[in-house]
Amino acid sequence: MPAYHAPLNEFRFLLREVLGLPLLSNLPAYASAGPDLIEAVLAEGAKICEQLLAPLNRVGDQQGCTRHADGSVTTPAGFKQAYKTFVEGGWPSLGCDPEYGGQGMPVVLALAINEMVSSSNMAFGMYPGLTHGVYEALHRHGSDELKRIYLPKLTSGEWTGTMNLTEPHCGTDLGLMRTRAEPQSDGSYIISGQKIFISAGEHDLAENIIHLVLAKIVGGPEGIKGVSLFVVPKFLVKPDGSLGARNGVSCGSIEEKMGIHGNATCVLNYDNAVGYLVGEEHKGMRAMFTMMNEARLGVGLQGLALSEVSYQNAAAYARERLQGRALTGPATPDKSADPLIVHPDIRRMLMNQKAFNESARAFYLWIAIQADILRSHVDAKQAEKADDMLALLTPVVKAYLTDQGFAHCVNAQQIYGGHGYIAEQGMEQFVRDARIAMIYEGANGVQALDLVGRKLGANGGRAVFAFFGEIDALLAECADDGAMTPFCAALKETRDRLEQATMWFLENGMKNPNHLAAGSTDYLHLFALAALAMMWTRIARAADAGLRAGTGDAGFYKAKLATGRYFIERVLPDSAAMLAKIKSGSDAMMALEAEAF
């Protein structure tokens, strides 16, 4: 069975030396939660993940969730007790508002914990993950009354949450939805309809489940402009907070799916269920986007998280499994064969993963810091820039980290050879679990369209220019540092390719929006390469500084520099191909009639 070791050293290096958390102590978010505290909490979280959640990962896959005749759902053996321990440890409340019982810890810490939870047991992590999304949406958009009733229990994790968007005939195009909300005289609504693909939709982990449901108020505007957001609790909640009657929502069935079997993916039937409006009538998408943006970062992390745990196991296997001899002569002549890791093609797959994992982690932690800056609002200008970065880069994190995360899980499985195909080894589960992250919370193609269609042009391109500014500032800082020359050159080249692609879109996207969409996925990946090149430049600078200081682990720093060089030589060349593809536009792509396919 696969093992998981939380990458605490990586977190420490990234937060302290690369992202400069100690320098940010003037930010309110970090005033009371400095690096020492953050590291202590991470170390505690690591124990839970390694010892409690990881051992349940394969059990969850094998057993899945069971729906009973009465519509109730049982989670896999051990999940209920583990969730209880998780709640008692206060983990759900980490990043929540102290006003509702939260611990008010920085986003950067909450996301790092998220990564570890997803690495150890992604299907389990979805229960608290979705709960936190519901918390965020209600915290931002709910009335004081809704907040008073629901936030404390969502904060503690005593209740869990779900998001209900998809219906059988509509996923991405929510304007087509048919679920209806009928206003009642007491201000509540009666909700009727069917929602599908509802993760954590029904289970035995918590005494109540709070569904956030998109529905159309009867008589409202057509299409997406008539969509509103409602809270629909599984059990109605009395004014004193105690549970009342069962509401009219039930699990019709559990989907049989490719992976994440430990999470109950439900068809939920709303049959005259009582619901409460969140935010304004017909403005449901705005509130839902709060939840989705939060969730999209979390899904991006899932991609990295599974790449990390599959990498760890593949690396261990490659060190242990004896097969063949090094081409340069036996590495372990006293043994019957050399370990797999002597073979360059095995290294290629491991190095690809390592180069991705380490910089993708830096990337999302950097974005998390932007979220902390935004939340702290120290300076309106800084907060605005942080908000821009978050909005711009959320689709990049979601789609790139899950596309690559999946690809890396496939490679980690490949390193196991035939054994990787066998369920017992656990490597194929990572592949199956990782696959969903490319699809849910907006399929990756939708993320790419969000990037080029919405985020790029917002506020006259302010965010993307700020992103280039961020890179240029880093290049200027490193300009006189000879050790940084290869990193700066590679970053500059990638940045320039991204700029060329951006300019091509500006020139051609107005003429024909299909040109934008045709290049959107390549553009998103090119954007990510520029972001990771920026991260590798920062990592290399920190590693180089660490080596010069001579105080830390020289081997650790040298490995960072070597991995960064690998990233330049073996990953970044793809950026040229992406640019060429983008510039080819949409003509050949759209040439065929639908019938020709």
Next chain:
Amino acid sequence: MPAYHAPLNEFRFLLREVLGLPLLSNLPAYASAGPDLIEAVLAEGAKICEQLLAPLNRVGDQQGCTRHADGSVTTPAGFKQAYKTFVEGGWPSLGCDPEYGGQGMPVVLALAINEMVSSSNMAFGMYPGLTHGVYEALHRHGSDELKRIYLPKLTSGEWTGTMNLTEPHCGTDLGLMRTRAEPQSDGSYIISGQKIFISAGEHDLAENIIHLVLAKIVGGPEGIKGVSLFVVPKFLVKPDGSLGARNGVSCGSIEEKMGIHGNATCVLNYDNAVGYLVGEEHKGMRAMFTMMNEARLGVGLQGLALSEVSYQNAAAYARERLQGRALTGPATPDKSADPLIVHPDIRRMLMNQKAFNESARAFYLWIAIQADILRSHVDAKQAEKADDMLALLTPVVKAYLTDQGFAHCVNAQQIYGGHGYIAEQGMEQFVRDARIAMIYEGANGVQALDLVGRKLGANGGRAVFAFFGEIDALLAECADDGAMTPFCAALKETRDRLEQATMWFLENGMKNPNHLAAGSTDYLHLFALAALAMMWTRIARAADAGLRAGTGDAGFYKAKLATGRYFIERVLPDSAAMLAKIKSGSDAMMALEAEAF
């Protein structure tokens, strides 16, 4: 449930117009099997695949194979009857030697049937597929006595076959194997040991199963030089061909695996089983390679086959599923939304598949014709060249078609959105089934090493130079044809990049073999791009000729030209990145100590 429609139009166009089968009628292989006969057989095969095998594909995945307490194995419901029908239809004997009851049909026909069988039911197709591999190995290397006893029933499909290489501690490195063969006074051997991952190892489809087993004769040389090949029948065969006693081979368990559940992947225990030497003592690898080369082409086809069927279903879904509006304005204003196929990013995924499927099919059919040329031996020089092409390109077909086939199944699944993750839709089964093809019959990294380490340098590089010659001849033929300019330019550029990579290997591989291995996978993919660019040039030339002749389906020909242009603009740019990666060598890849991973 997914549907499958055999691409008979594609076969007809490729065989007649692109690969010029009518011009090859002077070849003995095609003397009695011209295009008309081949097309008639393909049409019959299509019926079996579409109507009999495809409907059993999901059943096979859901039910899997069941091992009973006595070691017997039951295949999924319907498999036994389907196999009976398949045998009665004479499908296993298609490409076999008439001396043993075969139909002596060309390889090109047998492989095209293989593709259709794998598209409709890959797990089922493995039973006859492996049988044919055993047939080939015995036909080439077996004694007259072994051929007399085993070939007729393997030809008819009344008996099936397996190949037994892997042991728990060794897969790629077969020199480590522990299975032993003890010579007996009657010339037979007693085989003892354990083999794992034996596809079709035990089942209820046939009355006997003929295992080809690699083992070490006691007292023979160490390592791979002491490996011999044996026939070990499940039931001993009496001199008159009737079945005798049960032999000492039994199924210890069935592996629980990611996919191909309809095929029984067995642990086989050899416990004093009687075996018969195939070929010479200690020369087992040579005989096994005959089987493996055959099998490797077949596995390559599986990648394409699943890409084809997943594409067909994704295209149908994209035409039917209404979601969102075209960016250029509503395409179907009378409906609630436009079909998915109006969206460029959906097109991107479909066009990638289409551009791959159509040229990969041309590629393997072209290679199959080389096999027919080789088999026919009309001219020693031509036969040698055909043999060179087969040897050189077999690893390219195996690895590239399965790497890409898998990636395309993932994209086809992606087009379904959340529904693609649900088992009922069948798209996730294609992904799980396709995954094994990258691993078995030599993991794709091993194929890449075979290409750069063995095939490239064989006979002073004769084969690779012949491959360049093939491209150059095509370029010369098309030089004066203005319509072919973009195709020729793209082919020339890709060919030159492949040549640069080859030269870089020649210059640097001697100094350090790790440089070869470090670039091997990129080189194999670059090789494949050059081969597919060659195929697209031939396809475009045929389509252009068809359009000018004005007799055929103009829409079909125009779609070919548009898809070829897409291939040039959106697929070939990767060749530059591959070359850049190859030229970066192995330094960064091999820099880290094993402990640093």
